[in-house]
Amino acid sequence: MPIVAGVDFGTQSVRVSIVDSGIGQIGAGVAAFPVLRDRNDPDFATQSHDAQMSALADAMRLALTDAGVQGHDILALALDTTGSSVIPVGEGLVPLSDYYLWADHRSKDEAALITEIAHRDGLQAIEYCGGVYSSEWGFAKLLHWLRHNPDQRDRLVTALENCDMVAAVLCGVTDPRDIARSICAMGHKWLWNEELGGLPSEDFLCAVDPLLAGVRAKLQGRYLTSDHVAGVLSIEWAAKLGLAPGIPIPVGAFDAHWDAIGAGLVEGDVVNVIGTSTCIVAIAKNINCVPGVCGVVRGSAHPDYVGIEAGLSGVGNIFESIATRSGSTVEELSAGLEHYRAGQTGLLRMVWDNGDRTVLVNPHLGGVTLGWNLNHSARDELFAAIEGTAFHTRIVLERMAEHGVPINRVIHGGGIAQKNDVLNHVYANVLGKPILVPERPITGLGSSIFAFLAAGVFSTIEEAQHAVCPPLRIIEPDPREQAVHEQLYAMYRSLYFALGNPASSAVHIGSVLPELRRIAAEARTLAPAVTP
DSSP: OOEEEEEEEOSSEEEEEEEETTTEEEEEEEEEOOOEEETTEEEEEEEOHHHHHHHHHHHHHHHHHHHTOOGGGEEEEEEEEOTTOEEEEOGGGOBSSOEEOTTOOTTHHHHHHHHHHHHHTTOGGGGGGTTSOOTTSHHHHHHHHHHHOTTTGGGOOEEEEHHHHHHHHHHTOOSGGGOEEEHHHHHHHSOOBGGGTBSOOHHHHHHHOGGGTTHHHHTOSEEEOTTSEEEEOOHHHHHHHTOOTTOEEEOOEEHHHHHHHHTTOOTTEEEEEESSSEEEEEEESSOOOOTTOSEEEETSSSTTSEEEEEEESOSHHHHHHHHHHTTSOHHHHHTTGGGOOTTTTOOEEEOOBTBBOSSSOBTTOOOEEEOOOTTOOHHHHHHHHHHHHHHHHHHHHHHHHHTTOOOSEEEEESHHHHHOHHHHHHHHHHHTSOEEEESSOOTTHHHHHHHHHHHTSOSSHHHHHHHHOOOEEEEOOOHHHHHHHHHHHHHHHHHHHHHHOTTOOOOOOTTHHHHHHHHHHHHHTTSOOOOO
């Protein structure tokens, strides 16, 4: 049967999945690369292009060995990455600095300025990304780089999203005119909209900052959906990866969008791709703009549909930070959480540790935990954080539904959902809906589907999904737990909009702490004893 390679660049590692069109994944390889942080600046998060590409070569060889196949057996290669992860490049597409990773929020002032000028000048494109431009997105990151690297400005030839940079390098592209640019990336993060003439005008960009003069022209290339081919694997990179030269590489996309495809996404589904952060992906034939949502882009996740993206800036990274502060690991702290009941910790956790991606789009926020007492443990905080991410997700899904996004099924993708059924049960109870979880990992599976399309093995995404996507197991909500979470959610929602919006009206919060204690006391009468 035909075999392809699907590549998924996450925040801290790259995974290569070797997939057979008849039986699904037959092998995989993973290689890590570091996120570069600055203890003096919590907004700083960068990544080395060379480290990424070296890890890709390592992961590919591990995957081929694991699958027991030869490199010449691979018919096509497709890749997705995080985003917006932006790299400025000079002549020959040589990097001028490291990637500004999606989690790098240094450009929050630039993002606020773009939002201000967009509304002042009536830029219609801002409405397609929720009405607020984010520090996680392309123009803000590029403007921050231009402002803080005056010695490099004259060398800038263009800037690329991570997925487009990797594809260009693998295909041997060195001329910016030949770059294949992902509509998924450029539509969701760079205000690109085909119906509105592509990128924002030169006049608008210069009104934001004269340093953006000429950038629109520099972002040249072929803007394409992922059912198009970006190029073919070069001889140089074929040798490094152990593959045959000349195999097709389709236009890339963001990791969560293709993970959603790999989870079996169809219209009416919402896929929560839960990892370091959560990306929430849905598709529809037609949809209006959704305030506070990261983007409504035709052709992004699925070339034939409008893609809707939202999400949380922190999930797995919050869990890890809780464990690290306690000198433990998430795995160790998770032991025993299956015995916890809704609300029994007495804690209410606002999960803004890495800012708010949706629906407030506010990078200035920070995590808040209400209800602490002298007996609380790190394990209690972890459970409260799981509840908090579920409450935040419900806020996002309610906003999407209010604006016409169909939500018939909720599917959980991403590595955390595969390994953490406590989280899946909490989400089912908070959302009041069954949670569907793929029976096998889907990371890299979406990439493989687009590789199969590029190789001509399948003619449609749906045909490929039917062949390779795993079955879904169902986690039903517990009515008793759901009732408790309804009480907690009412408080969470009120605090979310009160604390998270500087312009909010006054809200009475004096009942919150007593209510948390009451709910916890009732829950503990029904729960087994929990060892801190």
